[in-house]
Amino acid sequence: MKDFFEVLEELYKKICMFQNQDKLLAHMAANCLALLLYFQLKEKITLSNSWIAFCQKNLSEYSESNKVLYCLWTLTVVMKEIFKDTCSQKTEILKQFLTPFDSVFEGFYNSLFSQHFESHQDTSKTVNSLICFLEMLELLTASRIHLELHCTCQRIVFLKPSCVLDVITWPIQAFVKRKFIIFVKKCLLRKLGEDLCRGSVPSFRPPDCHLEGDMLALADAVLQAVALGLLRTLSIHGKPSCFGGGELQPGCEQVAGPDHVILRAASLLIIKSLEIKFQNCASVTEMQGNSPNSFGMRSNG
Incomplete structure (x- = not known):
């Protein structure tokens, strides 16, 4: 066991050593470290205190350094x-991992979500942090949906949904907005983590009233954001595809079509939010207050 901890500490040192020199090596070292940490969890070995302290320090003192990304x-x-x-101990393993x-x-x-994005001169690091943390949020939220565990960090999107929705209104690249819209849509559809959980999650679970309340809170936040003009911040114009990923040559310009991905995601997002809201409405009056007309989506009929 002593040799195991020596390897763990050596990987930890490699990450620190390479983080400003060779990002590929640092990334590979981080992946190796993650697999060793998972082995510790599965074998019920106490996690490395130095690694826990390293992550806690860098994530609690948020900065745009590479250390945050490696964590x-x-x-x-x-x-x-x-x-x-x-394994049948998945929930217990996850609880042991998330507790610190x-x-x-x-x-x-x-x-991360309280930043004033428009005031940043170099936004690339913020975008990298957003994308990396979004992947973590997907896993945390998926564990809330699929596993019977109730850590606060698993519910953070449901407890403070406006933070995630605000990113969609930021003057940020379209692909980032698209990722966040799809993330919220998959939350409401309970589709997060299905590709990882397939075959290991029970097909039937008893109703979870707390999860239903979380979903209603998220749906409410979406509908409120839409009422305040969320959709007006979206660009639905796509960019013409070019083989090889380059720019179109002069004289070959094409008219960009609509971004069908973001259109479908936004439509499903609103429809599912309305469905959840209607299912939890206490009266006809409340249902009418959440009809499409209340969001300015009037029909032409």
């Missing part, structure tokens, strides 16, 4: 391994 990469890989495992980071994830969530 997120490692945490994400560990969670993916937990999801893919078919429960409050840290919440603080990081608040810090």
Whole structure:
């Protein structure tokens, strides 16, 4: 066991050493570290205190450094391994893993999404952090949906949905907005994590009133955001595809068609939010207050 911890500490040092020199090596070291950490969890070995402290420090003191990305990469890989495992102790393993980071994830969530994106001169690092953390959020939220565990960090999207929805209104690249819209849509459809959980999650689970309440809170937030003009911040114009990923040559310009992905996702997002809201409405008056007309979507008939 001593040799195991020596390997773990060596990987930890490699990540620190390569983080500003060779990002590929640092990424590979982070993946190896994640697999070793998962082995520790599965074998009920106490996690490395130095690694936990390293992640807690960097995620609680959010900055746009590479250390944050390496922490997120490692945490994400560990969670993916937990999801893919078919053992019956999956929930217990996940609880052991999330417990040291429960409050840290919440603080990081608040810090990351409270930034004034338009004031940043170099937005690439913020975008990288958003994309990396979004993958982590998908896994955390998926574990809330598919596993019987109730850590605060698993519910953070439901507890503070406006943070995620606000990103869609930021002056940020269209692909980032698309990812966040699809994420919220998959939350409401309970489709997150299906590719990882397939075959290892019971086909039937008893009703979870707390999860139903979380879904209603998210649906409410979506409908409120739509009423405040969320859809007006979306660009539905796609960019012409070019073989090889390059730019179109002069004289070969084409008219860009609509972005069908974002159109479908936004439509499903609103429809599912309305469905959840209607299912939980207490009166006809409340249902009428949440009809499409109340969001300015009047028919031409």
